[in-house]
Amino acid sequence: MAKCYTNLMVEMPLKLSFPKWPLVALFSFLLGAASVLAYQKLLPTRTVPVDQSTTPSADPTADWKTLQTNSFSIKYPLEWQEPSQYQQSTRTAYDFIPGNLTIVEGSYYDQVLQRPRTYEEELAIAEEGPIGKQEIIVDNSKAIKYTNKIGDSTYEELAILKSSTGMIFWISMPFPPGTDPNLFDLILSTFKFLDDQKTVTGQTCQYNGITYQDGESVPDKCNYCSCESGQIACTLRACQ
Secondary structure, rough: OOOOOOOOOOOOOOOOOOOOOOOOOHHHHHHHHHHHHOOOOOOOOOOOOHHHHHOOOOOOOOOOOEOOOOOEEEEEOOOOOEEEEEEEEEEEEEEOOOOOOEEEEEOOOOOOOOOOOOOHHHHHHOOOOOOOOOOEEEEOOOEEEEEEOOOOOOOOEEEEOOOOOOOEEEEEEEOOOOOOHHHHHHHHHOOOEEEEHHHOOOOOOEEEEEEEOOOOOOOOOOEEEEEEEOOEEEEOOOOO
């Protein structure tokens, strides 16, 4: 009897094979993120001081003294003495110690021209040999600042100002070694014109061919004069 054989084919389940590197990468990323978060929690929290974020810088001239006249006001360091006042011909001068700051107000009476010098003429005299010149703003008005050498190691700064009424001011200060180079500019920043705040009534005065408003100072060769209600009023003094 012949034997009959049948080929049986048994289907085996397929085994799927996935690469392992994506899992390793994902695990490494999660581990790294957790480490960073843990490190950040250990860091101290930075805070911004309240006074630095909301408080403006202090005014360095807040505790300075103030000189006020009928024509101007200005601040000067607390340790300086009260300024001395004296006459320079038709002008008034103020000297400050120990800073040696000098303020001269008024127009110089030119003996040759037989009249007070103009602002432009004052500038022309100041420009005879400065080593520096700069246009600045003082109390919202244009002014000129000059730098002059007055010694081997000392220089002087000079500012010439003019108010809206024509009053001229010379402000100067020497700078020996060791002087704060910003002190002069800081003092100038406190300067205020006061002569242009006077009420003009409409009356004017004529003097030496020049028209002056009521209340305005009038330069004179030997007297201190002003325009008062349409008339020139003078305080007599000896010529210097």
